[in-house]
Amino acid sequence: MARSAGPVAALVVLALIAIPVGAVIRTAGGIAGLGAADWAALRFTVWQALVSAALSVGLAIPVARALARRRFRGRSALITLLGAPFVLPVIVAVMGLLAIFGRAGLVNTVLGGLGLPPVSIYGAHGVILAHVFFNLPLAVRMLLHGWLAIPAERFRVAAQLGQPVGRLLEWPMLRRAVPGAFAVIFLVCTTSFAVALILGGGPQATTLELAIYQAVRFEFDLRGAASLALVQLGVCAVALGALLLVDVPDALGAGLDRTVARWDGAVSRDAAMLAAAALFLALPMGAILLSGVPGLAQMPGSVLLAALRSLAVALLSTGLCMALALAIVTHGRGWSRAVAVVPLSVTALVLGTGLFIVVFPFVRPASVALPVTALMNALFALPFAVRILAAARDDAEAQFGRLADGLALRGWARMRVLILPRIRRPLGFAAGLAAALSMGDLGVITLFASGGQETLPLAMFRLMGAYQTEAASGAALLLVTLSLGLFWLFDRGGRIGAET
Amino acid sequence: MALKLESISIALGGFDLAADLSVETGRFVALLGPSGSGKTTALNAIAGFVPLSAGTLRWAGARIDDLPPAERPVAMLFQDNNLFPHLDVARNLALALTTRARASAEETRRVEDALARVGLGGMGRRMPGTLSGGQQSRAALARVLLQDKPVVLLDEPFAALGPGQRRDMMALCRDVLGGAGRTVLFVSHDPEDAAQADAICVVTEGQVSRPRPVAEVLDDPSGPLRAYLGK
Numbered sequence: 001m002a003r004s005a006g007p008v009a010a011l012v013v014l015a016l017i018a019i020p021v022g023a024v025i026r027t028a029g030g031i032a033g034l035g036a037a038d039w040a041a042l043r044f045t046v047w048q049a050l051v052s053a054a055l056s057v058g059l060a061i062p063v064a065r066a067l068a069r070r071r072f073r074g075r076s077a078l079i080t081l082l083g084a085p086f087v088l089p090v091i092v093a094v095m096g097l098l099a100i101f102g103r104a105g106l107v108n109t110v111l112g113g114l115g116l117p118p119v120s121i122y123g124a125h126g127v128i129l130a131h132v133f134f135n136l137p138l139a140v141r142m143l144l145h146g147w148l149a150i151p152a153e154r155f156r157v158a159a160q161l162g163q164p165v166g167r168l169l170e171w172p173m174l175r176r177a178v179p180g181a182f183a184v185i186f187l188v189c190t191t192s193f194a195v196a197l198i199l200g201g202g203p204q205a206t207t208l209e210l211a212i213y214q215a216v217r218f219e220f221d222l223r224g225a226a227s228l229a230l231v232q233l234g235v236c237a238v239a240l241g242a243l244l245l246v247d248v249p250d251a252l253g254a255g256l257d258r259t260v261a262r263w264d265g266a267v268s269r270d271a272a273m274l275a276a277a278a279l280f281l282a283l284p285m286g287a288i289l290l291s292g293v294p295g296l297a298q299m300p301g302s303v304l305l306a307a308l309r310s311l312a313v314a315l316l317s318t319g320l321c322m323a324l325a326l327a328i329v330t331h332g333r334g335w336s337r338a339v340a341v342v343p344l345s346v347t348a349l350v351l352g353t354g355l356f357i358v359v360f361p362f363v364r365p366a367s368v369a370l371p372v373t374a375l376m377n378a379l380f381a382l383p384f385a386v387r388i389l390a391a392a393r394d395d396a397e398a399q400f401g402r403l404a405d406g407l408a409l410r411g412w413a414r415m416r417v418l419i420l421p422r423i424r425r426p427l428g429f430a431a432g433l434a435a436a437l438s439m440g441d442l443g444v445i446t447l448f449a450s451g452g453q454e455t456l457p458l459a460m461f462r463l464m465g466a467y468q469t470e471a472a473s474g475a476a477l478l479l480v481t482l483s484l485g486l487f488w489l490f491d492r493g494g495r496i497g498a499e500t
Numbered sequence: 501m502a503l504k505l506e507s508i509s510i511a512l513g514g515f516d517l518a519a520d521l522s523v524e525t526g527r528f529v530a531l532l533g534p535s536g537s538g539k540t541t542a543l544n545a546i547a548g549f550v551p552l553s554a555g556t557l558r559w560a561g562a563r564i565d566d567l568p569p570a571e572r573p574v575a576m577l578f579q580d581n582n583l584f585p586h587l588d589v590a591r592n593l594a595l596a597l598t599t600r601a602r603a604s605a606e607e608t609r610r611v612e613d614a615l616a617r618v619g620l621g622g623m624g625r626r627m628p629g630t631l632s633g634g635q636q637s638r639a640a641l642a643r644v645l646l647q648d649k650p651v652v653l654l655d656e657p658f659a660a661l662g663p664g665q666r667r668d669m670m671a672l673c674r675d676v677l678g679g680a681g682r683t684v685l686f687v688s689h690d691p692e693d694a695a696q697a698d699a700i701c702v703v704t705e706g707q708v709s710r711p712r713p714v715a716e717v718l719d720d721p722s723g724p725l726r727a728y729l730g731k
Contacts (some may be wrong), residue, residue: 153581156549161595161647162570168595172586 006332009324010339016379017342020354021233027357028226038224040203041211042231048124048207049189049239052131053182059132060139060181061174063277066270067140068147078274081281082137087433087487088285088480089440090194091457094130095464095476096284097121099291101129106283126199127207131192135185137281142184142249146177179246187239191232191347194442194457198464208232212349216447222357229350240345291470292477298470299478306459307478313374313455314438314486320378321434322427325385329393330419340386343379348443351376356447369448373455376444381434388430389423396422428494432487439483456482501525501560503546503651503683505708508555508565510538510545517541519708520555521701525650526681528674529711530694533703534728539687542708543653546685547576559651575649577657582640583628589615589639590624596646614642617676634665638672645676652677654686663692670696691718691729704728 067075085093100106101121108118121129150169158165193209200210208228215225328336355372356365396419404418420427442457449458456479463472505519517538523529531539544550546557548569557565559573583592593611594603603611615621618638628636637658644652658669670686670693677684685701688694695718699711704724721729 151581153578154584156547156569156576156578157582157584159549159569160547160574160576163595163599167601168584172584 004331005327006330006336009327010332010336013324013328013339013342013379013382016375017346017351020351020358021346023354023357024226024229024233024350027223028230029223031227031230033224034227034231037203037206038211038228038231041206041208041228042235044124044205045190045207045209045232045235048127048131048205049186052128052135052189053185055128055132056135056139056185057143057178057182059136059277060143061178062269062273063136064140064143064147065170066273067144070267070270070274072274078278081278081285082140084281084285085134085137087436087440087483089436089442089457089483090130090134090192091198091442091460091464092288092440092476092480092483093133093284094195094198095460095472096286096288097126097130097133099287100283101126106287122199122205123202124200124205127195127205130195130199131185131189133280133284134195135188136277138188139181139185140277142181143174143177145249146173149173176247177249180243180248183239183243183246184248187236187243187344190235190239193347193349193446197442197446198461208235209347209349212353213446216353216356222353222360225353226357229353232347232350233345236345236347236350288473288476288480291473292480293474295470295472295474296477297474298468299474300471302454303456303459303463303471303475303478306454306456307482309370309454310439310456310479311482311486313370313377314435316371316374317377317381317438318431318435318490320374321381321385322431324378324382325389325430326427328386329389330415337386337390341383344383348376348380348441349447351379352444352447355444365448366450366453369445369450369453370455372448373441373445374438377438377441378434380441380443381437384433384437385430388426388433392423392426393419425494428491431494432490435486435490436483439486440479501650503685504556504558505546506556506558508545508552508557510541510550511553512541512550515541515706517545517706517708521708521710523683523685523699523711525683526678527711528678528684528696528698529686530697530700530714531685531687531703531708532691532694532700532717533689533725535689537703538706538708539689539703540655542703543576543655543685543687546572546651547574547653548572572651573649574651574653575644575647576653577637577640577644577655579656579659582643582657583636585628587628588624589620589626589628589631592628592639593624593643593646596643596648610646611642614645615639617645618642618672633660634669637661637669641669641673641676645680650682652682652684654684656687666693667696694718 067079098105098121101119102108103118103120105121111118120126147170150173154169155165158168191209192207193213196205196207196210197213200206206214208231212225212228212232215221215228325340328340359365359368359372400418400422404414409417440457441455442461445455445458449455454462456475460472460475460479463475502525503523505521507520508518510517515538519542531542533539541550545552548567552565556563564572583589590603590608590611593614594607597603597607597610611624612621615624618641620635620638620642623631623635628639631639640657654673658666661669673684673686674696686697694700695714697714700714700717701711702709702717702725717725718729
């Protein structure tokens with residue numbers, strides 16, 4: 001691989017962001033034209049993100065503490081369950097939530113049995129519920145890292161001195177970790193689209209992302225969409241700026257399977273917290289499985305074609321993402337790695353709007369729906385891939401770099417002998433993550449696709465919109481199987497024969 | 501008064517350790533043995549961090565193995581992380597005296613006295629990260645003095661120090677702990693450190709021996725210890 005590969009890859013990434021963002025800025029011509037509904041969308045975006053982040057982190061604290069100090073049968077399974085929302089397609093999870101909290105769901109069945117009025121999952125509280133479903137596990141994993149980073153000896157010293165562990169050890173750790181976890185989840189929730197698309201809408205629960213989608217798809221108001229995209233860019237910039245001011249705990253790393261011996265806390269309270277969290281996560285996932293099996297037979301043939309398209313898009317975007325990530329990680333300088341984080345500062349709908357504006361004068365947007373989706377999916381998986389691979393590559397260089405220098409291993413030889421064998425495992429994991437994220441994506445495709453270019457998540461969304469619930473359940477099961485299957489295949493592939 | 505380990509056994513993840521011994525008050529006793537032999541496990545059991553699977557632990561005749569760590573007459577120093585990095589040295593020491601966020605004037609005076617006794621007078625406002633390894637060890641030792649427990653367990657807290665500093669710290673321990681009549685058990689895998697003790701308990705093959713005279717153990721080691729010492 002040429003030495004220029006890293007900078008070239010970084011420039012490609014910059015161009016893929018700068019061109020559509022430039023188109024958005026040029027088309028918008030400022031934010032003066034925004035109406036009351038648009039400002040309401042901004043207020044709702046920020047408000048729901050603040051509430052979702054506060055609830056996710058607040059609920060994660062007792063769950064992470066219980067996980068940190070209790071060893072029990074099924075602990076590893078629960079930690080795996082906490083990782084599931086990372087690779088679970090958003091639309092599938094929302095379908096699962098509908099099965100539990102929807103009009104005919106488990107909760108309303110129980111309420112009806114007790115003679116109580118039903119609750120509706122649609123609206124602001126539904127958006128927040130779904131965001132907590134996705135981000136509670138993320139927050140638990142980030143905080144759990146904080147807890148497990150406290151050396152065991154310090155708990156012993158505290159126990160020996162009869163000092164309260166909460167004030168002495170946990171509060172200082174939480175003071176560092178909570179702002180980072182909160183900022184990450186706030187950013188995730190301000191950029192979330194699929195949740196608002198399905199559960200939000202109307203004057204009370206429209207996010208900026210949803211407003212952009214409506215402006216493009218329903219009103220074909222590209223100028224209005226660009227203005228909204230500009231505001232969304234501002235929100236992302238503020239959220240990302242906040243993120244840069246705090247320590248961001250790790251959520252992807254391994255090593256969460258150990259516990260630290262403790263001499264405090266009530267077992268029953270910890271057990272209740274863990275059981276509640278496990279039920280909250282497992283029930284919707286279980287519902288997908290239960291309702292999906294009979295739904296498989298109800299799926300129209302077009303769903304299978306959509307699945308094939310999704311697979312092709314996922315494989316293409318994974319290949320692109322890994323090529324860019326490897327080039328940046330192995331041959332990039334500091335600025336190249338910094339560029340890899342830039343996709344976090346934009347959203348799928350912002351870039352999608354920009355690309356729509358760019359391609360519209362030349363080609364029919366629907367004709368480039370799939371390649372554009374693959375490109376965007378690669379771009380949005382890049383920050384995670386680079387973060388995962390950079391740590392492994394730097395570790396390999398730190399341990400064996402001098403040995404490789406001594407043996408005059410350079411270029412491809414160094415890659416083949418040192419880097420690739422050492423990063424094989426994280427490479428498999430990163431590729432699995434990129435493939436699963438792409439497989440479940442319901443973002444840019446909604447702006448570009450018309451009939452005949454649907455991916456599986458879009459086909460499923462349209463089945464839900466047409467009230468073909470059984471067929472949609474079958475599609476959800478197919479989608480989750482393919483997403484997890486791709487993740488497993490890549491992750492497993494990375495582990496086979498990997499250097500330890 | 502004595503610390504008695506009456507036919508105790510500890511089962512820990514497939515590793516078994518047994519001990520039946522008594523250490524008289526005021527003694528300075530080394531636990532000598534190779535890595536992984538169970539020296540730290542023995543100290544952890546005495547401090548209450550590892551449960552006994554059988555036997556009884558007594559101090560001055562009273563049973564202590566059913567007490568939580570804070571209520572045992574035991575203070576322990578670990579290999580690492582003896583000080584909380586986010587608290588200054590004085591606050592770290594004050595934890596031995598109070599659970600309140602602020603120490604009283606009397607407690608502050610006692611903290612300053614303890615720091616002076618270990619040669620860290622005037623360093624209470626320093627953060628642990630700004631101290632050298634030797635100074636951190638001294639600060640942790642000062643807190644043990646403030647805990648004022650009759651039994652002190654040292655799990656190689658000076659292992660990261662150079663030979664000279666380690667000798668100084670052992671001498672300081674003898675001075676400030678032994679002088680106050682405390683019973684000290686310290687872990688070592690270095691015969692030179694163990695030679696400074698009053699007696700040695702040999703820990704090999706899951707068994708802690710009774711305290712024996714230093715010369716007897718080091719000059720004429722037997723069984724696995726002979727191989728370990730290379731004699």
